[in-house]
Amino acid sequence: MTRARQEAILDGMITNSLEVAATATVADAGEAAVAVRGVRKSYGSVRALDGVDLTVRRGEVLALLGPNGAGKTTLTEILEGHRAADAGELDVLGHDPSLRERAFRQRIGIVLQETGLETTITVREAIELYGAAYPSPRPWDEVADLVGLREQADKRADALSGGQRRRLDLALGICGDPELVFLDEPTTGFDPAARRQSWELIEGLRSLGKTILLTTHYMDEAQHVADRVVVIARGRIIAEGAPEALGRGEASLVSFRLPAGLAAEDMPLPAEADVELRGAAVQFRTSAPTRDLAPLLSWAAVRGAELEALTVSRPSLEDVYLQLTRESA
Amino acid sequence: MTRSDPPLLRRWIAARVRLTLRTPRATFFTFVFPLMFLLIFSALNGNTRVPAMGGAGGHVRFAQFYAPSIGIFGLTLACYTSLILGITTARDSGLLKRVRGTPLPMSIYLGSWLTGAVLTGLASVVLMFAVAVPLFGVDIYPRTLPAAFVTLVLGAVTLAAVAIAVASLVRTADQAGPVAQLTLLPLSFISGIWYPLDGAPDWLTTIAHVFPLYHLVNAFDGCFVPQTTGGGWSGGDLLVIAAWAVGGAFVAVRRFRAEPASGEPGGLRARLAS
Numbered sequence: 246m247t248r249a250r251q252e253a254i255l256d257g258m259i260t261n262s263l264e265v266a267a268t269a270t271v272a273d274a275g276e277a278a279v280a281v282r283g284v285r286k287s288y289g290s291v292r293a294l295d296g297v298d299l300t301v302r303r304g305e306v307l308a309l310l311g312p313n314g315a316g317k318t319t320l321t322e323i324l325e326g327h328r329a330a331d332a333g334e335l336d337v338l339g340h341d342p343s344l345r346e347r348a349f350r351q352r353i354g355i356v357l358q359e360t361g362l363e364t365t366i367t368v369r370e371a372i373e374l375y376g377a378a379y380p381s382p383r384p385w386d387e388v389a390d391l392v393g394l395r396e397q398a399d400k401r402a403d404a405l406s407g408g409q410r411r412r413l414d415l416a417l418g419i420c421g422d423p424e425l426v427f428l429d430e431p432t433t434g435f436d437p438a439a440r441r442q443s444w445e446l447i448e449g450l451r452s453l454g455k456t457i458l459l460t461t462h463y464m465d466e467a468q469h470v471a472d473r474v475v476v477i478a479r480g481r482i483i484a485e486g487a488p489e490a491l492g493r494g495e496a497s498l499v500s501f502r503l504p505a506g507l508a509a510e511d512m513p514l515p516a517e518a519d520v521e522l523r524g525a526a527v528q529f530r531t532s533a534p535t536r537d538l539a540p541l542l543s544w545a546a547v548r549g550a551e552l553e554a555l556t557v558s559r560p561s562l563e564d565v566y567l568q569l570t571r572e573s574a
Numbered sequence: 575m576t577r578s579d580p581p582l583l584r585r586w587i588a589a590r591v592r593l594t595l596r597t598p599r600a601t602f603f604t605f606v607f608p609l610m611f612l613l614i615f616s617a618l619n620g621n622t623r624v625p626a627m628g629g630a631g632g633h634v635r636f637a638q639f640y641a642p643s644i645g646i647f648g649l650t651l652a653c654y655t656s657l658i659l660g661i662t663t664a665r666d667s668g669l670l671k672r673v674r675g676t677p678l679p680m681s682i683y684l685g686s687w688l689t690g691a692v693l694t695g696l697a698s699v700v701l702m703f704a705v706a707v708p709l710f711g712v713d714i715y716p717r718t719l720p721a722a723f724v725t726l727v728l729g730a731v732t733l734a735a736v737a738i739a740v741a742s743l744v745r746t747a748d749q750a751g752p753v754a755q756l757t758l759l760p761l762s763f764i765s766g767i768w769y770p771l772d773g774a775p776d777w778l779t780t781i782a783h784v785f786p787l788y789h790l791v792n793a794f795d796g797c798f799v800p801q802t803t804g805g806g807w808s809g810g811d812l813l814v815i816a817a818w819a820v821g822g823a824f825v826a827v828r829r830f831r832a833e834p835a836s837g838e839p840g841g842l843r844a845r846l847a848s
Binding site: 325345347364365377380417 | 582586589593596664668671672674675676677678682
């Protein structure tokens, strides 16, 4: 990656964080549900978190992206109070999570992957039993409706399908009507329809004013549900911003097929661009697609040639993510 | 402790008992297994007379000795073996971690395990006598019933407290089964559950005296020896049992408090995997 492109990405991020800051002040006077600074955590000689700063605004849906071993789980577990940080300032809903105060746990909901549950408990019993520890639990039927398990109310946990079990986990995470919900890869292993349903559910929680911090491997999930994306790799936050703003400064990809009988050498392809030729397929990256395409298009028009399959595509969040995590490796 | 904690504890205990009764394995172990022993051994031994427990002298019919002993065995299965398995399985499956993420105090959660085990254990002993009294003519004596009941409850609480302590020391549920069996079975033999200890060498009874099971069997069986006079209270035995309850509770509280991270799949790799 060139220095210019790096700066372009940074540019995008800075612009974006200014926008975010501006909307935050308007929306909720900048009140943060999560505010942590300089969080560090090592396991022996392995640095899992190496100085992480993170702010999650109230009512925000924040997606934490990162490859396996990046520190996502460690970070969320520290925020949940499951783990103590070695260093750093921590403020989650005004509490220090490492103290694991009951008043703190009453205000958060945690949905982990593959968490055990009494095998013979029914959906309704589980929601009522786990809800009972909260000061103002939601009625079980409301929770069952929210996660779409109303019809399975009397089914035992061990008789539920994988997807239904995950939804029950979700139900138990929100049965206490928490302000802040942690979702650890909420749709991993779901079929597309179930994922859509879960996204709607997260959307529903957002509209109830909940703050949501979710980790995910899926870029489309981050794009769909998150207000903001934070990319973490090797224990550091390497990028953050609105999903559509990440990679704003990145080059577009132009691709088309060579018209029959014409050679690429004859075409007015942009001089600085790195042009790739694969058979008849031509592609190049440019940060000024209009400028670089204009001569190409008039050249083709004059010859009455059609540039088949012509596309100009913006880098997807996935491209940006891969680029970012590759650089940090 | 808040004002809403006692109802919360009651709710969890009720759920624990209900869920335990729904688990065929636990029900079989707690209720059917001891009954099976009672039936087989009584059929084998008929009306043989054995030396009475508790040094009260004389002989009692086999069933009179055997029913209370097997009752204690059932109590041990419910309050010790099943509890160790239940808690370690809950920990391995991430259930303890789930609970730690909710406002439910760990003390209430573990308290529900303990109380649930004590209640099912007591129920199994009652069931045992409900069969043994009419079927094998086992005699019960109203004057020793209070002592029998107190001994049983104290014993159940002690076994459960020690079980929680053991569960906190055992690494995985896979280890829990062998550990529970290896601690219980030899002790059950040297504690006089299967046959009276009168012929046992001194060194063996000395070892047995250290552990609560011997004292539990001794104190409880004493309540069913016809020659026993008075209320059947065995103060010395109860003292040792109570000491084990305190010790077990101490270890359990320390271990579950000191290790906020226990209950998650251990190992560096697991912790690092996002």
